[in-house]
Amino acid sequence: MLDEIQIIKPDEIEKRSMEIIAAELGDRSWPEDEWAVVRRCIHTSADFDYADHLVFSTDAVKKAREAIRAGAVIVTDTNMAAAGINKKSLARWGGSVRCFMADEDVAEEAAAKGVTRASVCMERGAKLDGPVIFAVGNAPTALIRLYEMIQAGELKPALIIGVPVGFVNVVESKELILKTGVPYIVARGRKGGSNIAAAICNAILYGC
């Protein structure tokens, strides 16, 4: 059985994987900075649907990298996404990852207001100084709250990564973000997740 395993150095595996992804996508092509995001999402999920689902506002990746180099904070809606982001790469530019989901006072405020914790977390993120990238891999209510704050003129995010996954309000919440006029990277449809949110952050970071 073991003789079917390819002997390949750990640092070669990612390179070889990216070559396989490119080969299987055939003639399709993207601008270089968007391609870095598309292939990393496929690399983290082995799901080629992301080639069709990912949409980018004009210069989204370029603007995100400028924000990172200016010390942007990345706010996530799950600790799982936070765990997946390369925090060493981010720290090189002075940035950090923040996730407020497990904070006790967030749970209390959400219960008192009758809203989700994710919604309260986005409000916390909106109050941070400097450029903020919101990476949403789980909660459509997070995207809805971001949309509301942008519409009310209360928030100008450096980027919204809108990739919640699921079956209820997920598709609709992503479409809202496309209407905001702020920089976005969105996986349209049902698919996404904390792993995809982290993969997009890392694709941005690795090109900084």
Next chain:
Amino acid sequence: MLDEIQIIKPDEIEKRSMEIIAAELGDRSWPEDEWAVVRRCIHTSADFDYADHLVFSTDAVKKAREAIRAGAVIVTDTNMAAAGINKKSLARWGGSVRCFMADEDVAEEAAAKGVTRASVCMERGAKLDGPVIFAVGNAPTALIRLYEMIQAGELKPALIIGVPVGFVNVVESKELILKTGVPYIVARGRKGGSNIAAAICNAILYGC
């Protein structure tokens, strides 16, 4: 735009999502404990391929729940999977999650031996007392090392969750686990990930 959003209570969303998943799978059915795993993997990815890819050894979920109730430790190959597992549910039974990937001495040992950190992490897990569930969402080398230790009579895991994702040695490493004779839940093929590993752990936990 906002009028397209369904008003639905947070605790209703999961229930409604599971109903949608069941409806879309039509006539297909699984034993109740396997169904809990299948639907949670689809819930966390919106990817119905898991209905075809997931395979279970006889009574795998039942045996895993017995191990959890006996205080099993869950060993993961990423901090992202560890972050996604419901640690409160696990702690009710005395168990905990361990991930050695970020430990400095693991990196040193891996470099000295010329193996991957994931491989060293599995060796650490094998030395733990009591029942151990290995949840592998990333590294095929982790599954290969588990296979070797089992073949050598050095390890009897309570369960192997074999769901690494990727393009190099991933398919082959999963097939190895199917030959071990130990309890397993495996997503055959390329797909999987830390999110899937955590989802399977949680499906097991929520039925304890």
